[in-house]
Amino acid sequence: METKVLKIALDNLSQYEEELELAAACIREGGLVAFPTETVYGLGGDGLLKEASKKIYAAKGRPSDNPLIIHISDFDDVYKLASEVPDNAKKLMKAFWPGPVTLIFKKSDIVPYETTGGLDTVAIRFPIHPIARELIRRSGRYIAAPSANRSGRPSPTRAEHVVEDLSGNVDVIIDGGAVDIGLESTIIDMTADVPTILRPGFVTDDMIREVLGNVIYDPAILAKGIDEHMVAKAPGMKYKHYAPKAPLTIIEGDSEEVLSSFDRMIKDDRSKGLKVGAIVTDNIIDKIDADSVISLGDRDDYKAVSHNLFASLRQMDTDGVDVIYSVSFSDKALGMAIMNRLLKAAGYKVHHSS
Numbered sequence: 620m621e622t623k624v625l626k627i628a629l630d631n632l633s634q635y636e637e638e639l640e641l642a643a644a645c646i647r648e649g650g651l652v653a654f655p656t657e658t659v660y661g662l663g664g665d666g667l668l669k670e671a672s673k674k675i676y677a678a679k680g681r682p683s684d685n686p687l688i689i690h691i692s693d694f695d696d697v698y699k700l701a702s703e704v705p706d707n708a709k710k711l712m713k714a715f716w717p718g719p720v721t722l723i724f725k726k727s728d729i730v731p732y733e734t735t736g737g738l739d740t741v742a743i744r745f746p747i748h749p750i751a752r753e754l755i756r757r758s759g760r761y762i763a764a765p766s767a768n769r770s771g772r773p774s775p776t777r778a779e780h781v782v783e784d785l786s787g788n789v790d791v792i793i794d795g796g797a798v799d800i801g802l803e804s805t806i807i808d809m810t811a812d813v814p815t816i817l818r819p820g821f822v823t824d825d826m827i828r829e830v831l832g833n834v835i836y837d838p839a840i841l842a843k844g845i846d847e848h849m850v851a852k853a854p855g856m857k858y859k860h861y862a863p864k865a866p867l868t869i870i871e872g873d874s875e876e877v878l879s880s881f882d883r884m885i886k887d888d889r890s891k892g893l894k895v896g897a898i899v900t901d902n903i904i905d906k907i908d909a910d911s912v913i914s915l916g917d918r919d920d921y922k923a924v925s926h927n928l929f930a931s932l933r934q935m936d937t938d939g940v941d942v943i944y945s946v947s948f949s950d951k952a953l954g955m956a957i958m959n960r961l962l963k964a965a966g967y968k969v970h971h972s973s
C-alpha cells in the first residue's frame with residue numbers, strides 16, 4: 620500500500636480543506652489514517668466497522684485482545700457508545716473533556732467486539748487537538764485509534780515516528796508536527812465500584828480527586844510490574860511496551876551517587892566494546908561521557924520530560940547504541956506517568972545507586 624503523508628499546519632486549518640476531506644473520506648471508506656492528538660499520534664479507523672479494527676491490529680502487529688480507544692468529537696456521542704454513563708463519569712467529562720482523559724464504560728450494542736478486544740466495556744476519549752477533532756467531525760464516524768506505533772515500540776510523538784513504524788501499512792499519515800503532551804491519555808475505569816486509574820497520564824490522580832473526591836490506582840500500576848497473580852485490567856498493561864531496541868536500565872538514587880553509577884556503568888560497558896546511550900536531564904548532561912547522550916530537559920520540568928521521553932527512546936534506536944541508562948524521576952504528579960512509561964520501557968530494570 621502506498622502511504623500518503625499530508626502536512627497540515629495547526630494554526631491555519633481552514634487552508635487544508637482538501638487534505639482534511641481526503642483523510643475523512645478515507646476513514647469513511649474503511650481505510651486507516653494516522654493523525655496527531657494532544658497526547659501522541661493515533662492510528663485511526665472507523666470504530667464501528669469490524670474490518671477497520673482488524674486492519675488496525677494488523678498494521679500495528681497488535682494482539683487482538685488488546686482493545687482500542689474510540690475517539691469522539693461531541694459529548695453526545697458517549698451516550699451512543701456507552702450503555703450506562705454514571706454521574707461520576709459526567710463530572711469527569713465536564714472537567715476534562717475535550718482533553719487527555721479516556722473513560723471506560725459498559726459498551727452499547729453498536730460497538731463491535733473487534734474494537735473492544737472482546738470486552739463488554741468500551742474506552743472513549745474526546746481529544747482537544749484541532750486536527751483530531753476536525754478529522755472525527757468531518758468523517759462523521761467514531762474513530763478507533765491506538766497509538767500509531769508498531770506494537771511494543773515507543774508511542775509516536777511526531778509524524779516521522781509514524782512514518783518509521785507504519786509507512787506502507789496505512790493509507791494516510793497526517794503530519795501536524797510534534798504533539799504537545801507526549802504521553803498517552805489517563806485511563807479511568809468508570810465501571811469499577813470506585814473509579815480506577817488504569818493508566819496514569821497528564822491528568823493526575825490529584826486532579827481527578829479534586830472532581831470526584833475519590834479515585835484509586837489499579838494495583839498493577841502501583842506494583843510497578845505485573846506478576847502472574849495480578850490480572851491486568853487494561854489488557855495493554857500486560858504487554859511489553861515502549862521498548863527501545865537496546866536494553867534500558869533506570870538509575871535511581873541521589874544526584875552524586877547517580878553520577879558515579881552512570882560513570883562506572885558506562886566505563887564498564889565501553890571497556891567491553893559496547894556503544895552506550897544515556898538519557899539524562901540538563902543538570903548533568905555535561906558530566907556524562909557516553910556515545911549518545913540525550914537530555915529530557917530541566918530535571919524539575921516534568922512537562923518537558925513527558926514531551927521528550929518517547930522521542931529520546933527512539934533516538935537511541937537511531938543512534939544504534941547497545942545499552943541505555945536513564946535517570947529516574949519522582950512519582951509525584953506527572954512523574955507518575957513518566958515513571959510508568961520509563962519502567963515499562965526498561966522492563967522494570969532499576970539500578971539503585973547508594
Ligand code: TXA
Pocket residue numbers: 656658659660661662685686687688721723735738740741742744764765766767802803804806817852853854855856
Ligand atoms: O492518548 C491516547 O490514549 C492515545 C491517543 C491516540 O488517543 N491512544 C492510546 O491507545 O494510547 P492505545 O491503544 O495505545 O492504548 C489504549 C489502552 C490499552 O492499554 C488498552 O488495553 C486500554 O487502553 N483499553 C482500551 N479499551 C479498554 C477497555 N475497554 N478496558 C480496559 N482497558 C482498555
Ligand code: MG
Pocket residue numbers: 765766774
Ligand atoms: Mg499504545
